[in-house]
Amino acid sequence: MIETSASAAASGPGSPLPDRAVIPPVWSRITNIVVDHGEGSWLVTPEGERYLDYSSGIGVTNTGHAHPRVVAAIQAQAAKLLHGQQNIVYHEPGLRLYERLSRLLPGDDWGAFLSNSGAEAVEAAVKLARIATGRPVIIGFRYGYHGRTGQTMALTTAKDVYRGHFEPLPGSVYHTPYPYCYRAPGGPHAPEACTCDWEAQLDLTFHQYVYPEHVAAIIIEPVLGEGGYIVPPPTFLPRLREITRRHGVLLIADEVQTGFGRTGRLFAVEHWGVEPDILTVAKGIASGLPLSGIIARRSLLDKFPPGTHGGTYGGNVVSCAAANATLDVIEQEGLVDNARARGTQFLAGLRTIAAKYRTIGDVRGLGLMLALEFVKPDVGDGRTPNSEVTKRVQAEALARHLIVLTAGTYVNVVRIIPPLVTTAAEVDQALSILDQSLAAAGA
Numbered sequence: 001m002i003e004t005s006a007s008a009a010a011s012g013p014g015s016p017l018p019d020r021a022v023i024p025p026v027w028s029r030i031t032n033i034v035v036d037h038g039e040g041s042w043l044v045t046p047e048g049e050r051y052l053d054y055s056s057g058i059g060v061t062n063t064g065h066a067h068p069r070v071v072a073a074i075q076a077q078a079a080k081l082l083h084g085q086q087n088i089v090y091h092e093p094g095l096r097l098y099e100r101l102s103r104l105l106p107g108d109d110w111g112a113f114l115s116n117s118g119a120e121a122v123e124a125a126v127k128l129a130r131i132a133t134g135r136p137v138i139i140g141f142r143y144g145y146h147g148r149t150g151q152t153m154a155l156t157t158a159k160d161v162y163r164g165h166f167e168p169l170p171g172s173v174y175h176t177p178y179p180y181c182y183r184a185p186g187g188p189h190a191p192e193a194c195t196c197d198w199e200a201q202l203d204l205t206f207h208q209y210v211y212p213e214h215v216a217a218i219i220i221e222p223v224l225g226e227g228g229y230i231v232p233p234p235t236f237l238p239r240l241r242e243i244t245r246r247h248g249v250l251l252i253a254d255e256v257q258t259g260f261g262r263t264g265r266l267f268a269v270e271h272w273g274v275e276p277d278i279l280t281v282a283k284g285i286a287s288g289l290p291l292s293g294i295i296a297r298r299s300l301l302d303k304f305p306p307g308t309h310g311g312t313y314g315g316n317v318v319s320c321a322a323a324n325a326t327l328d329v330i331e332q333e334g335l336v337d338n339a340r341a342r343g344t345q346f347l348a349g350l351r352t353i354a355a356k357y358r359t360i361g362d363v364r365g366l367g368l369m370l371a372l373e374f375v376k377p378d379v380g381d382g383r384t385p386n387s388e389v390t391k392r393v394q395a396e397a398l399a400r401h402l403i404v405l406t407a408g409t410y411v412n413v414v415r416i417i418p419p420l421v422t423t424a425a426e427v428d429q430a431l432s433i434l435d436q437s438l439a440a441a442g443a
């Protein structure tokens with residue numbers, strides 16, 4: 001129904017807000033906060049209450065909320081052009097961003113493709129891998145998360161809720177175990193002394209499910225995100241790169257969550273000196289405006305024939321202006337270094353606190369991607385997932401105005417994703433709140 005002028009007036013500024021039930025339950029809810037504005041690491045309610053936002057809107061606001069330079073770039077661009085469709089015209093913010101993205105990885109053989117969401121970037125990566133290799137199969141990892149569209153659901157195994165109701169899913173997708181050192185069958189061990197049998201399992205996948213010469217690509221999150229913020233052992237990605245090269249299989253690094261400084265490097269693959277063939281980006285790229293894409297070898301992109309992929313809004317001009325300003329801020333304000341320094345501070349603080357709480361089974365992280373995994377220490381081998389305590393810790397933190405998220409297949413991981421602009425004082429404040437929250441939650 002089209003609004004009449006009377007109902008339009010009733011819903012205008014100053015009128016009471018509509019009931020929250022207008023938002024359907026499919027948007028599972030983490031807080032009931034109504035937010036008015038954001039600044040840096042903080043969200044502020046209409047009443048002026050301040051929340052330390054260590055969710056960063058699920059890893060998006062790497063430059064903090066409403067960074068003045070990003071806002072100014074968006075405002076200036078919005079006043080000139082809101083939509084310059086990529087098939088129809090060229091625009092300066094887009095041309096500059098394509099060029100900049102192609103220079104972020106070592107060497108000069110890179111190009112980019114721009115879309116809107118992380119899932120769309122993964123869709124593009126999969127289509128490109130298939131068309132460029134002429135091979136059908138994609139291999140993903142258990143605990144992986146790549147999105148909620150058809151193809152990306154098929155790749156995702158982080159949790160049943162993401163895919164369980166939607167069979168049949170697209171085929172020619174297989175999953176192989178990720179080296180999750182804390183949950184290794186033989187017992188938890190340090191990633192530096194990894195004994196996980198992921199390589200033997202991948203070999204079995206090649207012998208039981210699919211010939212390696214039929215595999216177009218293996219897709220990997222360099223640090224697992226939704227699956228539980230799991231940092232791989234140092235040997236994993238370099239070895240996986242060797243194996244993929246040996247079989248002519250492309251390596252897709254899904255850096256939607258790990259990208260743009262989150263882990264203390266611009267891209268997480270840099271920690272291990274690994275060069276993928278295709279790298280997906282989204283979230284932190286544009287400080288909150290919808291933008292995503294892939295960075296891929298030019299030799300592959302040249303095999304993507306005109307019209308085989310695209311979309312109305314991909315590479316939106318205002319989002320591109322936001323992304324260019326975001327990249328300026330990341331580079332000029334030293335945010336990657338800050339992520340590394342604050343991450344080191346935070347992880348050390350978490351380790352100190354964790355020693356006091358029996359239900360914390362593992363503390364881990366890389367840069368500002370940090371996690372506490374909760375267990376039932378007196379049940380089984382002491383690693384039974386403890387989602388009850390996890391949810392209580394999250395709720396107690398929220399009651400103390402700290403926003404953190406959960407992760408993990410059994411929702412037994414508290415994950416902490418501060419913006420990369422966060423200060424040492426804010427990290428100390430968050431650690432103190434977490435300590436109080438753990439005590440209050442009976443951890």
Ligand SMILES: Cc1ncc(COP(=O)(O)O)c(C=O)c1O
Nearest residue numbers: 117118119145146147225256257
């Ligand atoms: C690694 C990874 N890939 C893909 C996605 C999907 O991104 P989007 O929610 O923007 O579709 C996410 C989202 O959390 C992600 O973490």
